[in-house]
Amino acid sequence: MGIATIDPATGQAVKTFAALTPAEIEEKLDRADRAFRSYRRTMLVERSRWLRNAADILERDAESLGATITLEMGKPIKEAAGEVRKCATVCRYYADRAPEFLADEPAETDAKFSYVAYHPLGVILAVMPWNFPLWQVFRFAAPALMAGNVGILKHASNVPQCALAIERVLMEAGFPSGTFQTLLVGASQVEAIVRDDRVKGAALTGSEPAGASLASIAGDCIKPTVLELGGSDPFIVMPSADLDAAVRTAVTARLLNTGQSCIAAKRFILHEHIADAFISKLVDKFAALNVGDPKDPATDIGPLATPTILDEIEQQVDACLKVGAKAPTGGFRLDRPGNYYAPTILTDLPEGCPAYQDEFFGPVALTFRVPTLEAAIDLANSTEFGLGACAWTTVEAEQKAAIERLDAGAVFINGMVKSDPRLPFGGIKKSGYGRELARQGIHEFVNIKTVWIGD
């Protein structure tokens, strides 16, 4: 598939785009490099003003930008404008807080005066996925631009109109020409861009193979990277939990964005005393969901973004069913045009089936029973991923054990894992490294410069 908008609800090609030629890429890199030389000298107060303008534009255009998201990757329209508004919050957060995060930090040494300064690195490449096509990019762009870096975006090939819209928003907001550019390029064109001397670092959000490939090329060139990769987040429920609240949250935690979220709760690890009750309530809720046209505001679950994702989720579920797993609801693709898969719950998963290791990137909840919290944590930690985790319990000792022993970049107690501009976001193990958002996110692509001044 080339760079194109293909409506996931119908399978129809809407618009195709030509990938940039090497000469066009060269022109854009040159522009970015030249933009950096003057942009790095702009004042923080100016950058904040532009970022606040961007927030205003995002709010003004939330509905139309949301419609573009829905058209290109099938997000239910009732969630899409919310994604755009969330981008405004990250712009405002860094517009307000970056001056504090980037301020010089005095250090007591033998110098007359010494301090740590945070200076920009230059042109940073962002390789981004389609699942939150605006949010993923703005959470990179807002801190990068505030820090004085310049951004170039290689977005997923199925969301070109979102990619172009992001550049338009930032340019309309007043950022100087060349400080943020969308490059319509395929994955095979990324290597040459990473290797280009003008590019000083790269962030990738996406799959493990893409992350490993980009990081190995960047490593070869000694360039910093941040990787936000996949996850198979556990959702642990203990007997003391408020079961109805846990079930209600479980539906959103698993099915938001039709289940295509890195931090979606994917494995429901249930204490055996509440497992039957939890599953039965969850089945009722899944079965009652409205699956259909993502452009319809009444739709809860839309199509998957591409036919490949649909095939993959179908194969994963079939492999589990083949070895004895049960599907009390769902377990099949829908017989209609578009990439639709029924909201599915799997139980009785035999050890060794894909559910124990793989990421299920779609509307499929995997359920497991355990006799103790100890067993729940062991199972939770038994994948290669370590993005988020949540545990539902009102017992303080259990909360403490979950926080201390769950191997994940984030642990939420009695709530679902979510991203928030005020909290760092990222994973461990094969979920990646580095952090986005919060103070930690803006410090990823800066030169942490030591300054020592003698008499």
Ligand code: NAP
């Ligand atoms: P993907 O195939 O890795 O694509 C993500 C981006 O990487 C796209 O722009 C893609 O371009 C590009 N890409 C693919 N292969 C590449 C390569 N070898 N070199 C350089 N760039 C390459 O990921 P996906 O399957 O679309 O997205 C789903 C995955 O992303 C899931 O595993 C999900 O958990 C993860 N994700 C993680 C986070 C997080 O914050 N941790 C957030 C969202 C999603 P093309 O589209 O042109 O192939």
